[in-house]
Amino acid sequence: MQDLSPSGLSLPSPSRRSLLRGAGGAALLAGAGIPLLSACGGSGSSSDPKTVSLGSNQSDAVPKKAYGEIYTAFTKQSGITVKVNTKDHNTFQEQINSYLQGTPDDVFNWFAGYRMQFFAQKGLASPVDDVWEKIGGNFPDAMKKLSKGADGKYYFVPLTTYPWAVFYRKSVFQQHGYQVPTTWDELVALCKQMKKDGLVPIAFGDKDAWPAMGTFDQINFRLNGYDFHVELMAGKASWTDAKVKGVFDHWAELLPYHQDGFMGRTWQDAAQTLVAKKAGMYLLGTFVAQQFTNKADLDDLDFFAFPEINSAYGQDTVEAPTDGFMVSKSPKNKAGVTKLLEFLGTPEAEETYLKSDPSVVAASNKASTAAYSPLQKKAFEMISGAKTLTQFMDRDSRPDFTSTVMQPSLQKFLQNPKGVDSLLSSIERQKKTIFASS
Amino acid sequence: MSIETQTPKAAPTVPPSGPAPRKVPQGHSRLLTRRDRITLALMAGVPTILHVALVWVTALASIALAFTSWDGIGFDSIKWVGLDNFRQLFTDNPQFWPAVEHNVIWFVVLILIPTPFGLFLAVQLDKKIRFSRLYQTAFFLPVVVSLAVTGFVWQLVYNPDTGLINSLIGANKPGHYIDWIGDPKLNLWAVLIAASWRHTGYMMILYLAGLKGVDPSLREASSLDGANEWQTFKNVIFPTLRPTNTVVLVVTIIEALRAFDLVFVFNKGAQGTELLSILITNNIIGESSRIGYGSAIAVVLLVISLAVIIPYLIATFRKERQA
Numbered sequence: 039m040q041d042l043s044p045s046g047l048s049l050p051s052p053s054r055r056s057l058l059r060g061a062g063g064a065a066l067l068a069g070a071g072i073p074l075l076s077a078c079g080g081s082g083s084s085s086d087p088k089t090v091s092l093g094s095n096q097s098d099a100v101p102k103k104a105y106g107e108i109y110t111a112f113t114k115q116s117g118i119t120v121k122v123n124t125k126d127h128n129t130f131q132e133q134i135n136s137y138l139q140g141t142p143d144d145v146f147n148w149f150a151g152y153r154m155q156f157f158a159q160k161g162l163a164s165p166v167d168d169v170w171e172k173i174g175g176n177f178p179d180a181m182k183k184l185s186k187g188a189d190g191k192y193y194f195v196p197l198t199t200y201p202w203a204v205f206y207r208k209s210v211f212q213q214h215g216y217q218v219p220t221t222w223d224e225l226v227a228l229c230k231q232m233k234k235d236g237l238v239p240i241a242f243g244d245k246d247a248w249p250a251m252g253t254f255d256q257i258n259f260r261l262n263g264y265d266f267h268v269e270l271m272a273g274k275a276s277w278t279d280a281k282v283k284g285v286f287d288h289w290a291e292l293l294p295y296h297q298d299g300f301m302g303r304t305w306q307d308a309a310q311t312l313v314a315k316k317a318g319m320y321l322l323g324t325f326v327a328q329q330f331t332n333k334a335d336l337d338d339l340d341f342f343a344f345p346e347i348n349s350a351y352g353q354d355t356v357e358a359p360t361d362g363f364m365v366s367k368s369p370k371n372k373a374g375v376t377k378l379l380e381f382l383g384t385p386e387a388e389e390t391y392l393k394s395d396p397s398v399v400a401a402s403n404k405a406s407t408a409a410y411s412p413l414q415k416k417a418f419e420m421i422s423g424a425k426t427l428t429q430f431m432d433r434d435s436r437p438d439f440t441s442t443v444m445q446p447s448l449q450k451f452l453q454n455p456k457g458v459d460s461l462l463s464s465i466e467r468q469k470k471t472i473f474a475s476s
Numbered sequence: 477m478s479i480e481t482q483t484p485k486a487a488p489t490v491p492p493s494g495p496a497p498r499k500v501p502q503g504h505s506r507l508l509t510r511r512d513r514i515t516l517a518l519m520a521g522v523p524t525i526l527h528v529a530l531v532w533v534t535a536l537a538s539i540a541l542a543f544t545s546w547d548g549i550g551f552d553s554i555k556w557v558g559l560d561n562f563r564q565l566f567t568d569n570p571q572f573w574p575a576v577e578h579n580v581i582w583f584v585v586l587i588l589i590p591t592p593f594g595l596f597l598a599v600q601l602d603k604k605i606r607f608s609r610l611y612q613t614a615f616f617l618p619v620v621v622s623l624a625v626t627g628f629v630w631q632l633v634y635n636p637d638t639g640l641i642n643s644l645i646g647a648n649k650p651g652h653y654i655d656w657i658g659d660p661k662l663n664l665w666a667v668l669i670a671a672s673w674r675h676t677g678y679m680m681i682l683y684l685a686g687l688k689g690v691d692p693s694l695r696e697a698s699s700l701d702g703a704n705e706w707q708t709f710k711n712v713i714f715p716t717l718r719p720t721n722t723v724v725l726v727v728t729i730i731e732a733l734r735a736f737d738l739v740f741v742f743n744k745g746a747q748g749t750e751l752l753s754i755l756i757t758n759n760i761i762g763e764s765s766r767i768g769y770g771s772a773i774a775v776v777l778l779v780i781s782l783a784v785i786i787p788y789l790i791a792t793f794r795k796e797r798q799a
Binding site for chain 2: 131132134135136139153160162238244245246247297298299300301302303307310437438441442445446447449450453464467468471472475
């Protein structure tokens with residue numbers, strides 16, 4: 039049949055076959071290479087002291103490149119190669135259990151907060167106190183607190199972070215003469231005024247079910263403080279507590295000012311209403327800036343901290359999800375790992391990262407802010423000035439609880455704000471069984 | 477999707493190729509050569525091992541796990557909890573009963589709307605009208621496309637801000653807003669329209685195949701007897717479609733129980749569109765998963781499936797024995 043084609047069309051078949059043969063051969067070689075290499079290691083050590091392997095969930099182009107540049111800088115400085123195994127972001131998260139139990143890489147990307155503590159408690163991560171002796175001076179106290187496991191040991195080295203806040207457009211506020219609200223009453227009054235002026239007061243989209251968690255968190259720690267947030271998320275405080283009821287009461291007061299039809303809208307679509315100046319405010323993380331593709335629009339974007347509700351806590355807590363690194367339970371190259379983490383904990387490493395990815399800010403307060411945009415500078419100041427940092431509901435609590443109980447429950451509340459009491463007792467019952475399970 | 481029963485195919489006997497190395501002296505007591513037996517053992521054995529390992533062992537394991545609590549970290553963390561998962565499921569889980577209800581609604585809608593419509597289309601196409609191939613292709617096209625892709629396309633239609641429907645009727649403004657994806661009173665029906673759109677084509681093809689099998693002399697006879705078109709269909713054609721109807725019923729039940737992809741793409745089974753399959757996935761997939769609890773839901777789904785399939789199998793076998 040291939041003879042029928044006069045052109046080179048018949049060529050791909052044999053060439054593909056030889057390609058496959060080549061690939062097969064390479065795989066065989068690699069398979070044979072592993073035991074060979076380990077045999078070369080000698081003196082009991084079963085790995086190459088000149089490489090550290092790293093499991094990465096940074097599959098998007100921008101962060102992937104930015105991380106790559108840090109590792110190159112590290113190799114230049116120490117002569118140790120970082121072998122990066124990148125997996126798709128969501129796949130990495132879904133497989134994290136089996137990954138950490140199997141033969142994980144020496145170091146892996148992960149999130150601060152309860153999610154980090156969970157794996158530390160399960161014995162799937164190594165403490166890194168020795169690293170923190172060197173890098174401790176580079177971080178503010180709030181970051182140190184974030185990097186500790188429940189046993190008080192360090193398990194995490196933070197790299198980047200970003201705050202959640204209320205975003206708005208300067209020109210819209212100027213045009214209508216709005217003031218940035220600093221108290222709850224001012225916020226509600228502003229919402230009323232915006233509605234009168236024909237704006238959607240608060241842009242909102244909860245199709246992905248997590249944005250609503252951000253609103254809950256803000257109202258909760260403004261009203262009840264950081265410690266209650268931690269207790270509630272750790273499953274210690276009760277969801278039927280009057281304090282939690284208070285959060286939903288405040289939320290219900292604000293709900294009529296939220297954008298219609300939020301259950302079917304993604305955060306990206308909601309952000310577009312802010313871009314189009316149809317919405318006055320939007321509570322989200324700084325990644326909302328990604329939706330401002332026009333430079334003039336981006337320069338017009340600004341934000342303020344969620345207003346104070348209870349004067350006892352003021353605005354002292356900032357929700358700042360933090361990404362960084364953890365060490366697996368028995369890294370093959372412990373000395374190399376320590377060196378790598380010490381490097382990652384330096385301001386220089388963070389500056390290298392931020393050069394390629396300006397959508398986040400450095401976790402260290404020693405990193406230079408010279409190259410920051412005004413938005414980044416403001417975000418950085420907000421985080422450095424915070425007394426306490428929270429992560430996010432699904433990072434501060436058991437992910438099985440937040441995804442199977444809290445996401446549907448919050449959506450239920452948004453549909454029917456009046457049925458809070460039965461909703462809260464349902465959450466509490468489900469919480470008890472989940473937190474009791476292990 | 478396919479309704480093939482998974483009976484292992486009879487291995488074709490290997491034709492004696494080339495000269496046999498040596499004659500078997502024992503006569504007809506050894507019909508198969510050594511090589512034949514090895515071939516047979518491999519052809520029957522490998523699929524059997526795969527089937528047992530991937531279907532039976534996993535099914536039994538998930539039944540066992542339904543009585544435990546396990547987060548997937550180490551086998552020593554499996555804890556026996558008896559019927560606790562089921563008790564929680566039936567009493568505390570606010571999503572469970574809506575999910576069961578939605579699976580039932582899914583079935584009822586599929587059997588009441590797209591099935592008769594598919595039959596109607598099949599009857600029309602069977603008349604060999606002009607462009608019948610074109611219509612056939614058009615109606616069958618949704619079946620060929622993956623359901624996940626179908627979901628994405630329908631999302632573009634239903635998107636509350638920028639979707640086709642809301643843009644056309646102007647229902648994307650504050651005040652009069654139709655949230656097709658989010659409103660729990662609407663979203664199940666919205667997604668069922670998409671499911672029906674696809675199911676119609678599927679049913680049409682099944683009925684078309686059934687109609688091709690109807691003996692033309694039956695039609696002739698009924699028209700000679702003076703029956704009009706409707707009477708012919710009601711009294712002659714439809715009764716001969718009995719075997720097709722059984723297949724349609726089973727396919728529709730299976731479709732209703734395994735409904736997943738469309739909704740998962742649509743809104744991940746949020747308020748109003750909960751389904752058993754989605755609850756299972758949400759509990760088992762992901763970090764620090766609730767494998768025991770998710771397995772309990774899977775067992776409920778299995779029991780429902782068996783309750784439907786077993787009577788069907790019994791009826792089928794009985795018919796075969798009678799034949």
